[in-house]
Amino acid sequence: MDAEDLFRKLTSGAKFNFKKYPADAQKLKCLKPKCIPVCSALSIKKEPKGDACKVSDDSVSSEAHELDTDSELTLLGSMKAAVTGNKFKKKKNSKKKLDTQESLKKKCAAQQEERISQLRKHHRISVTGRSVPPPIVDFKRMQEEFNLSPKLIQNLLNSGYTDPTPIQMQAIPIMLQGRQVLSCAPTGSGKTAAFLIPVIHHLAGPRKLGFRAVIVSPTRELASQTFR
Numbered sequence: 001m002d003a004e005d006l007f008r009k010l011t012s013g014a015k016f017n018f019k020k021y022p023a024d025a026q027k028l029k030c031l032k033p034k035c036i037p038v039c040s041a042l043s044i045k046k047e048p049k050g051d052a053c054k055v056s057d058d059s060v061s062s063e064a065h066e067l068d069t070d071s072e073l074t075l076l077g078s079m080k081a082a083v084t085g086n087k088f089k090k091k092k093n094s095k096k097k098l099d100t101q102e103s104l105k106k107k108c109a110a111q112q113e114e115r116i117s118q119l120r121k122h123h124r125i126s127v128t129g130r131s132v133p134p135p136i137v138d139f140k141r142m143q144e145e146f147n148l149s150p151k152l153i154q155n156l157l158n159s160g161y162t163d164p165t166p167i168q169m170q171a172i173p174i175m176l177q178g179r180q181v182l183s184c185a186p187t188g189s190g191k192t193a194a195f196l197i198p199v200i201h202h203l204a205g206p207r208k209l210g211f212r213a214v215i216v217s218p219t220r221e222l223a224s225q226t227f228r
Ligand SMILES: Nc1ncnc2c1ncn2[C@@H]1O[C@H](COP(=O)(O)OP(=O)(O)OP(=O)(O)O)[C@@H](O)[C@H]1O
Pocket: 160, 161, 162, 163, 164, 165, 168, 185, 186, 187, 188, 189, 190, 191, 192, 193
């Protein structure tokens, strides 16, 4: 403990009247700092090494406090501020840009979801399950999206199948993804083609490999109808 510490301890709680004894206060260098604007209170010295700065606050101490980082200034001894403002501004801007892109993506996805749900509602399609693909409303788009054989599509068009029925719109994309589907639709709504089109696509033409697809029917009549 040096003399100054000892003095501080001994005089703790004691008040010094600066107004009454300004000369003594000046002599002891313990005049209270005047309230001056931050900018004028600072003198900033740039160090040659990188962006490191030394900042001294004359009203607090004439000794400069060295900063160990190159990204901040010490204002009035304790407050800190960024020196490399541009770097932070850039980071902030790119983060803002990312956030905007992210929110735009979310907005687009929500709009797409809304459109799909409207389409299903319009065709009275109801689905359950995870990541159900959207319904496809024409055979040409089905062909493009799932690389269906042009011959298959041509045969459908030649048979008068200009547009898929609702059960076909929804069930065909699911089955073309190789997923299982349990579907239910009224009589005469086109269920047979809904499962036959994906089956024919997956078989990819005749091969001499025996049975490669089995269709189980509840009645002989329905089996022969499907066969036809
Ligand atoms: N996309 C389509 N465009 C035009 N006609 C179609 C289409 N899909 C199926 N059809 C025709 O509609 C009729 C009924 O189809 P289909 O027999 O496949 O219905 P289904 O739902 O399987 O009937 P069921 O419940 O009796 O088995 C058939 O004559 C079929 O050729």
